[in-house]
Amino acid sequence: NAGVTQTPKFQVLKTGQSMTLQCAQDMNHNSMYWYRQDPGMGLRLIYYSASEGTTDKGEVPNGYNVSRLNKREFSLRLESAAPSQTSVYFCASSEGGIRTDTQYFGPGTRLTVL
Amino acid sequence: GQSLEQPSEVTAVEGAIVQINCTYQTSGFYGLSWYQQHDGGAPTFLSYNALDGLEETGRFSSFLSRSDSYGYLLLQELQMKDSASYFCAVFNRDDKIIFGKGTRLHILP
Numbered sequence: 001n002a003g004v005t006q007t008p009k010f011q012v013l014k015t016g017q018s019m020t021l022q023c024a025q026d027m028n029h030n031s032m033y034w035y036r037q038d039p040g041m042g043l044r045l046i047y048y049s050a051s052e053g054t055t056d057k058g059e060v061p062n063g064y065n066v067s068r069l070n071k072r073e074f075s076l077r078l079e080s081a082a083p084s085q086t087s088v089y090f091c092a093s094s095e096g097g098i099r100t101d102t103q104y105f106g107p108g109t110r111l112t113v114l
Numbered sequence: 115g116q117s118l119e120q121p122s123e124v125t126a127v128e129g130a131i132v133q134i135n136c137t138y139q140t141s142g143f144y145g146l147s148w149y150q151q152h153d154g155g156a157p158t159f160l161s162y163n164a165l166d167g168l169e170e171t172g173r174f175s176s177f178l179s180r181s182d183s184y185g186y187l188l189l190q191e192l193q194m195k196d197s198a199s200y201f202c203a204v205f206n207r208d209d210k211i212i213f214g215k216g217t218r219l220h221i222l223p
Binding site for chain 2: 041
């Protein structure tokens with residue numbers, strides 16, 4: 001099992017460009033999450049999906065959109081990138097809901113917006 | 115609002131025991147988790163407490179006191195590979211999750 005995979009690993013964008021971060025899990029988990037982590041900071045939840053077809057906002061959703069394409073895949077889109085979105089983005093999944101279960105993290109995408 | 119406090123850095127000696135504290139403020143508290151993150155790596159799950167008391171998993175233990183809004187992670191028989199950042203995360207009944215800013219653990223030989 002690959003667990004949680006993310007693409008790309010690194011990305012540099014110019015202000016105003018758009019891009020989609022891809023995430024997939026092969027553990028048949030119901031819930032998936034997108035976090036960002038800024039230097040010296042903890043993780044902040046951007047969006048999560050408790051099941052296929054549902055998405056909910058987290059702590060910092062502004063400037064992002066998500067799609068739960070199917071049970072395996074959860075993508076994060078930046079429509080018009082800003083320097084404040086420079087961060088490391090982690091995708092995670094869990095078998096149960098956000099409150100009760102272990103979350104398994106992908107390796108992260110390091111995004112720089114110039 | 116919600117908030118979490120944990121020390122920014124802790125230093126300990128190889129083979130010793132270290133405790134990392136986490137105090138929280140949240141409404142509708144549901145549970146507290148601990149994650150380990152090595153430099154450049156992804157967070158990995160260590161433990162979860164929803165009820166008061168101690169949970170033990172090998173060299174790692176985690177404690178929760180709901181009445182004191184306080185938890186800690188205890189690492190025993192420290193090894194150099196335990197050098198990492200440790201995050202506490204709090205969940206509440208409204209499906210909100212917040213992570214602390216992390217405690218960087220330095221281990222001296």
